Amino acid sequence: MTRLMAERLVAIGLILAAGFMYTRTIGWPQRAGAFPQFAEIGIMVLAFGMLLRSLTARDKERLKGMVNFDFSYTAWKPIYVMVVGVVYSIAVFEIGFYVASFFFYFIAAYMTGLRDHKLIVLTAVILFPLLYAFFTLVLGAFLPEGILF
Amino acid sequence: MESIDFLLNVLTLANLGAMFVGIVVGLIIGAIPGLGPPMAIALMIPISFEWPAETALILMVSTYAAGIYGGSFTAILLRAPGTSASAASAIEGYEMTKRGRATEAIRMSTFASVMGGLISGFALLYLSPPLAKVSLLFGPSEFFVVALLGLTAIAAVSFGAVLKGLIAGLAGLLISTIGVDAASAFPRFTYGATGLLSGVGILPAVIGLFAFAQALTLCEGSPKSNISGTTKLSWNILPRVSEIMHCRWSLVRGWVTGLVMGIVPAAGASVAQWIAYAWEIQRGKEGDKFGEGEVKGLAATEGSNNGVTGTSLIPMFVLGIPGGISAAVILGALMIHGLQPGDRLFTDSPEVIFTVIWGFILANFFMGGIAAVMARLLAYVTLFPRGLLAPIIMIFCVVGTFAASGNPWDVWIMIAMGIIGYLAQKYNFSPAGILLGIILGPIAEEGLRNVLIVSDDQPFQFIFSRWISDVIIFMIVVALYYSFKPKAWDKAVEQGEATLAAGEEQKDT
Numbered sequence: 139m140t141r142l143m144a145e146r147l148v149a150i151g152l153i154l155a156a157g158f159m160y161t162r163t164i165g166w167p168q169r170a171g172a173f174p175q176f177a178e179i180g181i182m183v184l185a186f187g188m189l190l191r192s193l194t195a196r197d198k199e200r201l202k203g204m205v206n207f208d209f210s211y212t213a214w215k216p217i218y219v220m221v222v223g224v225v226y227s228i229a230v231f232e233i234g235f236y237v238a239s240f241f242f243y244f245i246a247a248y249m250t251g252l253r254d255h256k257l258i259v260l261t262a263v264i265l266f267p268l269l270y271a272f273f274t275l276v277l278g279a280f281l282p283e284g285i286l287f
Numbered sequence: 288m289e290s291i292d293f294l295l296n297v298l299t300l301a302n303l304g305a306m307f308v309g310i311v312v313g314l315i316i317g318a319i320p321g322l323g324p325p326m327a328i329a330l331m332i333p334i335s336f337e338w339p340a341e342t343a344l345i346l347m348v349s350t351y352a353a354g355i356y357g358g359s360f361t362a363i364l365l366r367a368p369g370t371s372a373s374a375a376s377a378i379e380g381y382e383m384t385k386r387g388r389a390t391e392a393i394r395m396s397t398f399a400s401v402m403g404g405l406i407s408g409f410a411l412l413y414l415s416p417p418l419a420k421v422s423l424l425f426g427p428s429e430f431f432v433v434a435l436l437g438l439t440a441i442a443a444v445s446f447g448a449v450l451k452g453l454i455a456g457l458a459g460l461l462i463s464t465i466g467v468d469a470a471s472a473f474p475r476f477t478y479g480a481t482g483l484l485s486g487v488g489i490l491p492a493v494i495g496l497f498a499f500a501q502a503l504t505l506c507e508g509s510p511k512s513n514i515s516g517t518t519k520l521s522w523n524i525l526p527r528v529s530e531i532m533h534c535r536w537s538l539v540r541g542w543v544t545g546l547v548m549g550i551v552p553a554a555g556a557s558v559a560q561w562i563a564y565a566w567e568i569q570r571g572k573e574g575d576k577f578g579e580g581e582v583k584g585l586a587a588t589e590g591s592n593n594g595v596t597g598t599s600l601i602p603m604f605v606l607g608i609p610g611g612i613s614a615a616v617i618l619g620a621l622m623i624h625g626l627q628p629g630d631r632l633f634t635d636s637p638e639v640i641f642t643v644i645w646g647f648i649l650a651n652f653f654m655g656g657i658a659a660v661m662a663r664l665l666a667y668v669t670l671f672p673r674g675l676l677a678p679i680i681m682i683f684c685v686v687g688t689f690a691a692s693g694n695p696w697d698v699w700i701m702i703a704m705g706i707i708g709y710l711a712q713k714y715n716f717s718p719a720g721i722l723l724g725i726i727l728g729p730i731a732e733e734g735l736r737n738v739l740i741v742s743d744d745q746p747f748q749f750i751f752s753r754w755i756s757d758v759i760i761f762m763i764v765v766a767l768y769y770s771f772k773p774k775a776w777d778k779a780v781e782q783g784e785a786t787l788a789a790g791e792e793q794k795d796t
Contacts, residue, residue, distance in 0.1 A: 166471075227698050242678060243678045243682060247677075254672070279689075
């Protein structure tokens, strides 16, 4: 797919999404929908502007070339870490902040491709006691507890 | 000038000790994403409960000034702003760090912040009564147009993708409407989720859009490489005359923006920094490289966010109207110590209020020295491998967000905003625009609603009948004109996104 076509698809997607959101705000009581509608109409108008602009010679020149589809692990690494991050944010409230963070730290560090075991362990040895000392002992923050502590 | 007599009151061991503690705590807590100045000040209240009023308040205002500045450390070094007031600094500051100019960025940030705080402190000392009268002139119409002025900043900070930037800003406005509508109590876009009823807070948004998204960006490329691309840091923290002269007008613009925005209730540093940044971009000259580590942009944002600190206390001291959350917490502390804001504060308790103001000025002065030492230590993080920094930042994002509110939903909102921020950055939709929309949304909506009520559904006639609104509308028109007008400095952007994308790929490899 060309970059120009991708730009057009993004613009159409935005118009459809904002239009769908607009339909959800119709009939809201006491002008509760007025401000969201202002934003939704604005998005539709600007996305339409994007679409029109993509028909100009300037955009055809600016968006030359193909979209680079790369399905290698390296290219998708941030997405995989993002998924693990989502799991971590749920696990924090199930098994506790410190335990979940401990596992997440090692899993995410290795997922990024880092293999310096000494540095990873040494940083953990310094990081977690510091986290506990600062947040739990000094600030007295009530962090989620689960198994162990 | 009689208030100078009160300067001597500050120079007691107890007051100086309180100032030192406030600065250190403010710098540390301000630097951690999520734990901003309001939390730091709130932590100081029980500690100082039985202290003399002036000592306790010196502790608070020192924490406040240092907290705003502390947020810039992580914004510059990691693109993970400690507070929403330093989000704009993350753009140019982090780009400077990536290019091995972290120390230069810290130097400029320190100078701009310290001087901004000092100027703001003197404005607080000498201009409180007249400036407070200006803030009294602000009605619903002015609040609405000030919010619109802030929104025009989105166009300016979009770096060649003005349409996408504005779309991002409107998306931010839309996100800001999630939750129960204040006027009708109608739940908007909550889809039955009780956690969304209170809406999307600024804190989870700023941490997600910048810090969490940045952690995901760090996962790209080689995990062994560090952010700065160097293995050695320069330790010359003292600002150079040549650097200051290069940015002198940017600094002045930043300080002026901060001073003015400080007296506007509810605007504060979060809005001031973007207006200062947008102003700076519009004033850009050929050869300036905004978005690629332009020190002038950093000077303006850092000058403005600390320029706010003093003047934001003016409406609080004189009228009892806090200029922001931090000022509201200080107002609480003021009242705990039996002091009532207003004219009588200056006539009945001058020894307290002027001592506190002088304490604020001195705190800004000493903050520079203490910050320089701390910056040396913090700058080491830029030498850490990216693969190690990414999970550490994510952990801090989670703990910082949760510690600030104790609400699991804020953590999940932060993660969602992080994913949105990462994808937005990837596809050239400005995350800064989304954040600005979220910050300004409630102000704009409330202003618009009040204008409609007051004007009996004749908003235009009402708005244009007020001279302050007219002046601000003129500023909006000028700002929009300069946003769409091709700038001397962005010829590179004009050459096409393809060139830029290719450059990014090369940098990563």
